[in-house]
Amino acid sequence: MEKKVYLDNAATTYVSTEVLNEMMPCFNVFYGNSNSVHSFGREAAGLVDRARDRIARAINAKSNEIYFTSGGTEADNWAIKGIAHAYSFKGKHIITSKIEHSAVLEACKSLEKEGFEVTYLPVDSNGLVSLAELIHAIRKDTILISIMAVNNEVGTIQNIKAIGKTAKENNIIFHTDAVQAFGSLKIDVVDMEIDAMSLSSHKIYGPKGVGALYVRNGIKIENIIDGGHQERGRRGGTTNVPGVVGFGKAAEIAVRDMPLFNQKIKSLRDYFIREITAKIPYITINGHMHQKVNNIVNVSFELVDNEAVLLMLDFEGIAVSTGSACLAGAVEPSYVLTSMGLDSELVKGAVRFSFGRSTTKADIDYTVEKLVEIIEKLRKISPQTKAGRKGDK
């Protein structure tokens, strides 16, 4: 069998066996509608409650502050639009950053059409939002600040606690998209003063199609999915029982095993960076040097195009990604790297490698070996040379 190496764990992960085992009976044994009053329904409702407790415990929230959604994108949309609408009587100004996930950016754009004003904060070359610039952007009519905890392309960790404190001092609601942070970073919504937070299951070895929005008790939010009385009347739609049960288990495991896997992935990541830095010339590691999660490495290979690198690696069975997967198919360069001020050539050659629990040293060795060959091959095809870049003859 040909070798397969999956280094796209920031896009999605497999469902772990422990999670799958927990989910299986929900399909054909505990299949009741968790909203039904009879025993079948109560049984399912009990499982959903337990899942909600597990999510709450993982982030130090209360169970009644957790609302299940169809995923991170719905959670982001709900948070941004629902909070903006609920507080529009106070003001119509929102602050976010230029490097948010498209779910946040597009939700903000949609609000702009309704008359809300949005400030998109710039980031520095490491991908960090400046607290000073955030404070400077706050106005009397600012009602919401939404800054992601960890960027999905470069892995930079924002100063969430400081942002939460700033928001609180100014009486502004603080939402964070923690989809990429959850499972890699310890999150405590009380300590970090987070009012609302988006989570997703499939990035932490849970099933796809399920996520959650945490909303601190006392924070107002308008519904965006009207329907039945599910999720305490906040979000209509029959509960995806197997999904939320899997998500609950995945969240529990993520927190339980975080120290172990973080350490393992960090040493693999450091080894990978050492290897490619030693073996491949003209590369740049993007993102913050230290303030970043362990599982994401974003590398710019000069003189080559990232899509060409991605496909060549794919020919060898190695899966990586370029930019945000949601933008695949669009020719626009990564807005995250562009916002960080990278030269267009560095953006063009940027590839994201994201490691997971099952990544091995052998996977890294194989990837580095192929990467050396591929970059050399593509640079031979490229008319650009390092020496003659300014005025290639």
Next chain:
Amino acid sequence: MYNLKVLEIFKNPKNVGTVKGANGVAKVENNACGDIMKIYIKVSEEGIIEDAKFKTYGCPAAIASTSVATELIKGKTVEEANLISSEQILQILGELPEEKNYCPILAEETIKAVIEDYYKKKEKEEKSI
């Protein structure tokens, strides 16, 4: 997103490199995406393109398009080569994702540019005689 034909050509592109004693060279850049195509040709005294090679900085579609472009112009007269259209290149590739359709167009532009360069060099040479 790419068909098998494009993948195959990208995996094993034909005519990569430079031509020794080339009498036509051109480099064309797409400012929007930063792709750069460079074609080298050697034209015989009879006006036939004896050799054509390329170097491309760009996506798989750009590399495949220049590979096809050099295959198409090889053995043709410069007049014939000048008539090659991006549609012909696209036809050989089968199809491309919509946002990559500029690649064959850029390849056609590079063919036209390299032939223009050949004519310019020839004119200069004739003047100097």
